[in-house]
Amino acid sequence: MSAPSLFHISAIGHISSTLKKLEDCPRQESENAPPATIHIYSKFNEAVADIKVGDQLILLTWLSRSDRTVLTTHPRNNPANALTGVFSTRSPDRPNPIGLHNVTVTAINKDRSFEVEALEVLDGTPIVDIKSV
């Protein structure tokens, strides 16, 4: 392939959460993840202007603390689960550590930040994209 294969990605915002360290994180979002606040940088105001309460969105994050050299993992960090190629899992450790999160918008704040339900993401995690479901 002669096509370019290295790209740059910029944060469009970040997440505020009560999850301050990895040990605080539930293993799956269904397991008691707390709500979170989504802050998008003001240069993207137009791009978020149509987000409203009740919207179901897909949040793409950059999991900066991940190990990008990992190719196989025990799913859910449980040694009882057979070692599995990361592209068959949702492990945060992977060559390009993009996180995918389904969220529902519960409130829009005055500063255009917004609140979402259960989200298993560490405080300060960069956001790189938002899409409609």
Next chain:
Amino acid sequence: MSAPSLFHISAIGHISSTLKKLEDCPRQESENAPPATIHIYSKFNEAVADIKVGDQLILLTWLSRSDRTVLTTHPRNNPANALTGVFSTRSPDRPNPIGLHNVTVTAINKDRSFEVEALEVLDGTPIVDIKSV
């Protein structure tokens, strides 16, 4: 924010498709998108080793031909649809042009490339991640 906000992302492979130019692309995957072949670079062999026929996966692509300066769009490229912030849409034009595609694996080839059902992605599009559904 003092956290880093610029990241590097590397292609892990690319897509072969009969869709050679944008005009060939149906507007939504449900509308007659053709099957495609997923080629993953050999350095990631271990990471794809557990992918098998019938798997439902999420493919993340890098939509290199997108316009990264676009903040609002007419959904589905239809001027009749009101101008909408891109973070409320699935437009390929957006600050970080990551594509999200739900695919079903229909065959694994001898060279470890694999076939998927309907996929609206141009031939040669870089792949940046694969996750289980």
